Amino acid sequence: MEQRVERVAVVGAGSWGTALAMVLADNGHEVRLWGHKLQQINEINQFHTNKKYLPKVILPEEITGYFDLEEAISGVHSIILAVPSKAIRETVGKINSICKEPITIVHVSKGIEPDTLLRISEMIEQEISPENLDSIVVLSGPSHAEEVVLRHPTTVTVSSKNMDAAERIQDLFINQNFRVYTNPDIIGVEIGGALKNIIALAAGITDGLGYGDNAKAALMTRGLAEIARLGMKMGASPLTFSGLTGIGDLIATCTSVHSRNWRAGNLLGKGHNLQEVLDNMGMVVEGVRTTKAAKQLAEKYEVNMPITNVLYDVLFNGVNAKKAVDLLMARGKKDEMDDLTNFLE
Structure with missing residues (x-):
């Protein structure tokens, strides 16, 4: 199926963020993979590997590692947020401070914040200014990074209050190995x-x-x-x-x-x-x-x-x-x- 090529930032260079970056690269997108450890980013750019999280996996050359968050998200419309739930607020706060245009945030973490009892999409809404936010989309489902990077058949779901945005993210990710459904029940x-x-x-x-x-x-x-x-x-x-x-x-x-x-x-x-x-x-x-x-x-x-x-x-x-x-x-x-x-x- 024909897909529109986009520039996409994946914020979080752990196993899941890296696996999703590979899916996006397979679809021909320009992928910027941000991580907070300079040594890891240098490894991604020099050797096309991320051995701590995905040993023996060679990353596509379409994936470029970024240590500077502002550089990573400059000029992108979609940000894949792949950090642990406890880091959501801090990371989104940083994104909000350097945003220059409305963005779609696709969160792929799974958790609920103790005490506030907020879901991750609700945490994101609290940390980003309305003028900087286009939509929030959730990507979730049975998907081990270790199998996704081997291009084994995987099926996930995307959901959002804005289903047009969910369908756009569905198009961004879907391919022969990575099937994406939509569900309005966020x-x-x-x-x-x-x-x-x-x-x-x-x-x-x-x-x-x-x-x-x-x-x-x-x-x-x-x-x-x-x-x-x-x-x-x-x-x-x-x-x-x-x-x-x-x-x-x-x-x-x-x-x-x-x-x-x-x-x-x-x-x-x-x-x-x-x-x-x-x-x-x-x-x-x-x-x-x-x-x-x-x-x-x-x-x-x-x-x-x-x-x-x-x-x-x-x-x-x-x-x-x-x-x-x-x-x-x-x-x-x-x-x-x-x-x-x-x-x-």
Whole structure:
């Protein structure tokens, strides 16, 4: 399919930002990949590699690394924001201070801010001046960077309050290996993408404890029910949770060794404490921060989220992982349809 060539800035040179830069380069776009470490940017420009995040991958020459943010975003209409959720406000604030014309921000991070309980698109809205913002688009779905860079078939979803902008970003990314759908339910897309990391942490714990497929299947199914219950209370469509950013992302994140949330949970299940796990990972584990926010959201909206609650206790209150599973299994009996019928109400 014929695509219009654009100049695009990808802000965040981690594994996911780099993988998306490769997709854009494959589509013939001029790609500027910004990172905050000069040594990494020099490596990208000199050797066309980003070995810390994607070893053995050769980057297309259409990708140019930038250390200066103002240079990176000069003259671009679309910025792909690929930084951890905790860095969103600071990064968008910097973009806002140097913007010279309205831009579309495509955020690809998955998280919810503790205490404010804002989704990432809402955080962006707070940090950028209206005159500098064209649209905010969310890109989410079951997509491990390690597979995207190998050009393995991957399917994601884009969403926005402005669906014309979402369709433009769909055109920017879509190709034979990277299929992009649209979905107008921005709340559901962001909630599904953020909360699946909580369930992935829990899935890693069950694997670390040596439990099998029965436990993981139950955890994922009941976890999806929790995500949908909260999402619907916040205004999301129940149908979104049966799609790519719901069950699709949940499957990928709970079952793959590529998932840093699963890997972190696996270490917790094997007896390591949270600080040891985070030190071992060396990269951001979004599910840890999101667990705090989800517990607060559950209390705010009066939604029953037992998996989230016991995971919170494991992460922050020192509860033993095995005991946490026992607590979940020992709860009072219920009718499964009580939850499932909520999807239709």
